[in-house]
Amino acid sequence: MGEVVGAGILAHVPTIMLPEHERRALNHGEDFTIGPALTQLRHEVFETLDYDTVVVLDSHWFTTVEFVVTAQDRRSGLFTAEELPRGMCRIPYDWRGDPELAFAVERVAPQHSAWITANDDHFLPMYYPPINLWTFLGAGLDKRWVTVSVAQTGEADDFLRAGRAIGQAIAETDRKVLLIGSGALSHTFWKLRYLRDHEAAGPEHIFTPEAYAADLERIAWFTQGDHRRVLDTMPDFMRFRPEAMFAHYLMLAGALGESDLTAPGRQYGEYENSLGTGQVHLWFDRPEGGFPRPQASAPEPNYDRQRAAMLAVGAPGAGPQPVS
Numbered sequence: 001m002g003e004v005v006g007a008g009i010l011a012h013v014p015t016i017m018l019p020e021h022e023r024r025a026l027n028h029g030e031d032f033t034i035g036p037a038l039t040q041l042r043h044e045v046f047e048t049l050d051y052d053t054v055v056v057l058d059s060h061w062f063t064t065v066e067f068v069v070t071a072q073d074r075r076s077g078l079f080t081a082e083e084l085p086r087g088m089c090r091i092p093y094d095w096r097g098d099p100e101l102a103f104a105v106e107r108v109a110p111q112h113s114a115w116i117t118a119n120d121d122h123f124l125p126m127y128y129p130p131i132n133l134w135t136f137l138g139a140g141l142d143k144r145w146v147t148v149s150v151a152q153t154g155e156a157d158d159f160l161r162a163g164r165a166i167g168q169a170i171a172e173t174d175r176k177v178l179l180i181g182s183g184a185l186s187h188t189f190w191k192l193r194y195l196r197d198h199e200a201a202g203p204e205h206i207f208t209p210e211a212y213a214a215d216l217e218r219i220a221w222f223t224q225g226d227h228r229r230v231l232d233t234m235p236d237f238m239r240f241r242p243e244a245m246f247a248h249y250l251m252l253a254g255a256l257g258e259s260d261l262t263a264p265g266r267q268y269g270e271y272e273n274s275l276g277t278g279q280v281h282l283w284f285d286r287p288e289g290g291f292p293r294p295q296a297s298a299p300e301p302n303y304d305r306q307r308a309a310m311l312a313v314g315a316p317g318a319g320p321q322p323v324s
Helices: 020-026 034-046 099-112 128-137 156-172 209-224 227-232 234-240 243-255 301-313
Strands: 003-010 053-063 067-070 074-079 091-096 116-119 144-151 176-182 265-274 277-285
Touching (some): 003 243, 034 277, 053 067, 053 128, 053 156, 091 128, 091 144, 099 116, 099 144, 099 156, 128 176, 144 156, 209 227, 209 234, 209 265
Parallel strands (some): 003 176, 053 176
Antiparallel strands (some): 003 277, 265 277
């Protein structure tokens, strides 16, 4: 039986890809801690644990009608980011994929009323969170890497259901997986005319003091292993616009038992500003005895109705036919 052997909420900010002298120029002569912290995480975790696949829950990859899991056997090339081509330009990448795991997620998704498809198109676009993280954490280690999108029309329950499907698929494919929720905490940018006044790392540059306080509150809960409180207070946290509706964390939590999850987080580096947004690395080690199993999902009537209608006419995207 497969399992998640480590998990993390990791920042992917473009700053980490800049040369050191440029980083220091943005931060009053000091380096940001977010990049060196990833180097430390690589040494302590990614180079030491026994695992097969890294799954990145990508808060930058928005899909609309479903979640998508990358299913290519390999992805390689040069990447230039559409968001900041000046800072992330022609970055080389080359990693093996995990089609078996990707299609397993698609196969079990109906058990959780989750709209998920696996896609093995080699022309599928890339976004910079997995590129940046692989550069620090995966280059040269020859592990499989898989990326999962965020359904931008989803809500918290949809993200948890998708996470449960991912967790179940990991168990059923006999994989040892590192699961990464890649994204920020509060996530409001300063407007362009003010933005360059807020490029340094200090928390005084977070968009509002209230957002800063909300981020620190959740970091404290994470380090205490109080995932239940993070989940219970999601409606309040949404006032501070967490990146991608905090889907990257909610999917991670769904895969790891949600409120049953009590693994404390270890913080790597400092909590830092990035143009008004709150950035931090938190790593959750595998508890003795393993992470909790994903919870079962109650049927969702809209999903069942729509999927039955799609299957009846052979519409794409309905997932596998039910077994008689």
